[in-house]
Amino acid sequence: MGTALVYHEDMTATRLLWDDPECEIERPERLTAALDRLRQRGLEQRCLRLSAREASKEELGLVHSPEYVSLVRKTQVLGEEELQALSRQFDAIYFHPSTFHCARLAAGAGLQLVDAVLTGTVQNGLALVRPPGHHSQRAAANGFCVFNNVAIAAAHAKQKHGLHRILIVDWDVHHGQGIQYLFEDDPSVLYFSWHRYEHGRFWPFLRESDADAVGRGQGLGFTVNLPWNQVGMGNADYMAAFLHLLLPLAFEFDPELVLVSAGFDSVIGDPEGQMQATPECFAHLTQLLQVLAGGRVCAMLEGGYHLESLAESVCMTVQTLLGDPAPPLSGPMVPCQSALESIQSARAAQAPYWKSLQLQDATPVPTSPSTHSPEGRPPPLLPGGPMCKAAAPAPAPAPSSFLDQPCLCPAPSVRTTVALTAPDTTLVLPPDVIQQEGSALREETEAWARPHKSLAREEALTALGKLLYLLDGMLDGQVNSGIAATPASAAAATLDVAIQRGLSHGAQRLLCVALGQLDRPPDLAHDGRTLWLNIGGKEAAALSMFHVSTPLPVMTGGFLSCILGLVLPLAYGFQPDLVLVALGPGHGLQGPHAALLSAMLRGLAGGRVLALLEEDSTPQLAGILARVLHGEAPPSLGPSSMASPEDVQALMYLRGQLEPQWKMLQVGAFTPQK
Numbered sequence: 001m002g003t004a005l006v007y008h009e010d011m012t013a014t015r016l017l018w019d020d021p022e023c024e025i026e027r028p029e030r031l032t033a034a035l036d037r038l039r040q041r042g043l044e045q046r047c048l049r050l051s052a053r054e055a056s057k058e059e060l061g062l063v064h065s066p067e068y069v070s071l072v073r074k075t076q077v078l079g080e081e082e083l084q085a086l087s088r089q090f091d092a093i094y095f096h097p098s099t100f101h102c103a104r105l106a107a108g109a110g111l112q113l114v115d116a117v118l119t120g121t122v123q124n125g126l127a128l129v130r131p132p133g134h135h136s137q138r139a140a141a142n143g144f145c146v147f148n149n150v151a152i153a154a155a156h157a158k159q160k161h162g163l164h165r166i167l168i169v170d171w172d173v174h175h176g177q178g179i180q181y182l183f184e185d186d187p188s189v190l191y192f193s194w195h196r197y198e199h200g201r202f203w204p205f206l207r208e209s210d211a212d213a214v215g216r217g218q219g220l221g222f223t224v225n226l227p228w229n230q231v232g233m234g235n236a237d238y239m240a241a242f243l244h245l246l247l248p249l250a251f252e253f254d255p256e257l258v259l260v261s262a263g264f265d266s267v268i269g270d271p272e273g274q275m276q277a278t279p280e281c282f283a284h285l286t287q288l289l290q291v292l293a294g295g296r297v298c299a300m301l302e303g304g305y306h307l308e309s310l311a312e313s314v315c316m317t318v319q320t321l322l323g324d325p326a327p328p329l330s331g332p333m334v335p336c337q338s339a340l341e342s343i344q345s346a347r348a349a350q351a352p353y354w355k356s357l358q359l360q361d362a363t364p365v366p367t368s369p370s371t372h373s374p375e376g377r378p379p380p381l382l383p384g385g386p387m388c389k390a391a392a393p394a395p396a397p398a399p400s401s402f403l404d405q406p407c408l409c410p411a412p413s414v415r416t417t418v419a420l421t422a423p424d425t426t427l428v429l430p431p432d433v434i435q436q437e438g439s440a441l442r443e444e445t446e447a448w449a450r451p452h453k454s455l456a457r458e459e460a461l462t463a464l465g466k467l468l469y470l471l472d473g474m475l476d477g478q479v480n481s482g483i484a485a486t487p488a489s490a491a492a493a494t495l496d497v498a499i500q501r502g503l504s505h506g507a508q509r510l511l512c513v514a515l516g517q518l519d520r521p522p523d524l525a526h527d528g529r530t531l532w533l534n535i536g537g538k539e540a541a542a543l544s545m546f547h548v549s550t551p552l553p554v555m556t557g558g559f560l561s562c563i564l565g566l567v568l569p570l571a572y573g574f575q576p577d578l579v580l581v582a583l584g585p586g587h588g589l590q591g592p593h594a595a596l597l598s599a600m601l602r603g604l605a606g607g608r609v610l611a612l613l614e615e616d617s618t619p620q621l622a623g624i625l626a627r628v629l630h631g632e633a634p635p636s637l638g639p640s641s642m643a644s645p646e647d648v649q650a651l652m653y654l655r656g657q658l659e660p661q662w663k664m665l666q667v668g669a670f671t672p673q674k
């Protein structure tokens with residue numbers, strides 16, 4: 001449905017007119033650098049370009065006092081001396097004769113974006129604005145911010161569009177205390193912010209930036225602060241924060257709209273943040289947010305002072321909003337101790353208000369699940385063979401070693417290919433290519449099928465031929481993702497062949513998520529090249545770190561914690577370059593659940609995901625999966641039920657078994673007793 005890019009050149013006008021080392025980083029080039037890079041990448045041209053308008057006095061009045069708005073209006077006619085004197089009345093602020101105009105455009109840009117998304121003109125978008133907004137308060141400018149762009153947009157979405165639940169994700173490296181103050185008692189706005197804190201020793205030095213500030217009155221639990229107490233937080237830390245803190249709450253909240261205070265001073269290279277996360281991380285954060293609110297995501301620029309990193313991160317965000325798959329994350333996916341402590345303390349502070357956090361943090365890790373094997377003892381973890389270390393903290397081969405292989409080049413010309421037998425689906429593959437007696441593909445298909453009795457029938461053989469054709473397209477980099485069908489009786493064998501074929505044709509690490517009754521192929525080596533994850537097994541079991549089975553959670557809440565707390569941490573830790581998702585016999589997944597799982601797995605392997613369905617799946621299921629793999633937002637699941645005690649038990653058991661090897665599973669660290 002499209003992505004809006006809201007901008008106005010006039011917003012480059014405001015600038016610092018005197019000497020002030022604290023404020024000099026907030027420069028006009030921030031906007032031009034971001035926009036130039038978007039053009040270079042051809043991303044700007046793919047967006048719906050909207051020219052920003054000024055917010056009205058009434059619109060500014062949604063969050064600011066009339067006196068404050070007129071004070072800012074008066075700066076238009078002040079001389080440099082007076083501007084400087086007024087600026088000194090606020091913390092980290094400069095005024096310029098153009099400030100009022102720019103700040104009204106910045107707020108107006110956010111309003112236009114929200115209107116475009118909520119009227120269905122576009123699916124999502126980014127407002128590239130200056131000055132930023134999240135520090136500004138009802139009657140105060142603060143931290144380069146004059147009007148609170150995101151807060152105004154949220155108030156407008158409530159007032160003009162009648163929304164009841166808005167999620168604000170503030171990934172800027174500073175605490176958006178302005179947004180926090182404006183909505184602290186408002187349960188219709190869930191505000192999440194992570195920020196450099198260093199136990200209160202970092203600007204803006206506020207006690208209320210800590211994890212125990214959780215909102216007040218009706219708004220208790222609707223302010224979520226994640227203070228970083230050390231610099232150097234990286235991709236694994238940010239991903240862990242989303243998987244283990246933000247997303248469980250966000251799904252439970254079930255927002256109608258997601259606003260992002262998109263500051264990029266949290267990226268590597270930024271002088272303010274001193275963090276380590278790479279620009280690609282913002283593609284992943286964006287993609288994770290796109291599964292909420294039916295994909296209605298409005299991002300607005302806040303900070304970001306390293307021009308190169310800023311431009312690159314803005315491109316990653318826009319590219320992802322446009323539906324392109326996220327580039328794989330680099331570096332070992334191991335959150336640091338300090339990050340884990342922060343995440344744990346935020347979870348503990350929020351637990352009284354969120355049922356998605358309650359059971360898990362209250363349940364002691366069992367040594368054996370109640371549902372486990374009749375012998376009563378779980379099988380020991382196998383060491384995992386020679387490649388075991390590949391997925392351990394210091395991966396060898398390093399992820400980058402496979403990223404430059406030709407079969408893995410990004411952005412294939414075809415994003416999603418569909419190979420289904422149903423007549424009403426777009427069939428990209430000519431059937432005769434596969435069926436032709438003596439054709440190369442036919443012969444190869446027959447050779448792969450020979451060891452499998454279930455693949456002897458013509459229908460099974462034809463389906464396998466199509467799947468192999470599609471898989472080859474993916475491995476060659478011509479096609480990004482795909483969806484294929486197979487007769488139910490041939491599902492296991494077809495999956496087996498797909499795995500072997502993937503591994504022998506260029507995939508270094510293959511993640512297979514098998515739903516329903518699909519056994520791990522018997523001859524699959526424990527060499528660390530395949531991570532086998534079965535959802536729908538009889539019991540929770542980790543036969544090795546690469547062979548995990550868990551029952552299908554009965555409740556939606558359990559399904560969500562299974563994805564966020566198990567599947568994605570394992571998947572991100574494994575760093576596959578090919579993902580197979582198979583909906584096998586008795587998978588029991590409803591369309592929206594299957595769509596959500598597939599949408600989230602798209603974050604792996606550069607979106608190189610092949611979904612395998614049973615032939616008699618409904619056209620609706622095939623359709624929804626094809627759309628999601630293509631980059632469309634999955635439908636929202638609605639308010640989620642609580643996980644059942646059995647669901648939680650299975651998850652906690654597996655976490656206990658697997659945490660030593662898969663560090664992304666860690667939800668928190670125990671703070672040493674003082």
Ligand code: X5A
Binds near residue numbers: 022092263304
């Ligand atoms: C929007 C933003 C930072 C202010 C830092 C003052 N403001 N030291 O990133």
Ligand code: ZN
Binds near residue numbers: 172174263265303
């Ligand atoms: Zn900032």
